[in-house]
Amino acid sequence: MAYSRPGQTRRRVFEFVRQRILQGIPPTTREVQDAFGFRAVQSARQHLEALVAEGKLVKNDGQARGYRLPDQPVASTLVPMLGQVQAGQLTTAIEYPDGYLPIEADRADGMFALRVRGESMLNAGILPGDTVLVRRQPSARPGDIVVAIVGDEATVKTYREVGGRVELHPENDQYAPIVPVANGERFEILGRVVEVRRRLD
Numbered sequence: 001m002a003y004s005r006p007g008q009t010r011r012r013v014f015e016f017v018r019q020r021i022l023q024g025i026p027p028t029t030r031e032v033q034d035a036f037g038f039r040a041v042q043s044a045r046q047h048l049e050a051l052v053a054e055g056k057l058v059k060n061d062g063q064a065r066g067y068r069l070p071d072q073p074v075a076s077t078l079v080p081m082l083g084q085v086q087a088g089q090l091t092t093a094i095e096y097p098d099g100y101l102p103i104e105a106d107r108a109d110g111m112f113a114l115r116v117r118g119e120s121m122l123n124a125g126i127l128p129g130d131t132v133l134v135r136r137q138p139s140a141r142p143g144d145i146v147v148a149i150v151g152d153e154a155t156v157k158t159y160r161e162v163g164g165r166v167e168l169h170p171e172n173d174q175y176a177p178i179v180p181v182a183n184g185e186r187f188e189i190l191g192r193v194v195e196v197r198r199r200l201d
Contacts, residue, residue: 003039009036013047013083014056017067021062024081025099026065052103055064065100077105079133081113085147086116087126088175101131110136112191114147114156121145121156126196133195140189145193150178156193 016035020027023024024093027035033044046184050065051057060066101113111152116130124145126132132147140146147156148168157168157178168178180187 010047012036013044014051017048017051017057018069019103021067021069022102024078026067026078028065030196045094068102073137077103077108079103079108079111079113081115081131083114084117085114085132085154085156086118087121087128087170095116096192101133103133110191111194112136114154118154120172120175121158123173124158124171125154126171128196129198129199132193133197134191135194136191140192142187147190147193148189149186149190150180159189165170 002022007189011030013194015037017027017032019057020031024172029044029048032038032048036044037045048057048059052059055070058068060068081098083098098115103111109128111131111133113131116126116132117128119128126145134147142159142161144159145156146159147154148159150168154187155168155178160169160177165179165181168180169176
């Protein structure tokens, strides 16, 4: 790593950590070390501790990714991003950590987040690239927007009961409802969508 004055390096460390926090993935000390090529993890820790002392960052003790910006809610925590879910044609459902999303601590129990692909939920205000926050639950009421497993694949749709059978309805006239039981497929509700987040850049 080329030499730079401590103040310049610290500003760069702060900007790196800030961007990661805004992306929902606060970095660990080791990740800061790797990003800046510090020979020792202690160098990264010293910069982070200095930024906390200067009031530019706040550290939540006991969390590996416990850094937050001072203007973020104190009672916040992180929920896992579990990959992507299709809003359109179904896609293979693979849960894998894909970062973390900040959320108020009192809402975090049983929550996870998924990034949306496809356009079948446009009329519900859920666009490709949006992130949906989902509360884990095995059942739903008609009209709820849910994340469900059909066969081996996941989708986000509106839950309906029509003529005594379950149907998953898109909110886009270009797509047809999914009727999992009629096709003899495995069907499981993973949870109910409770919030949609969108980045504008």
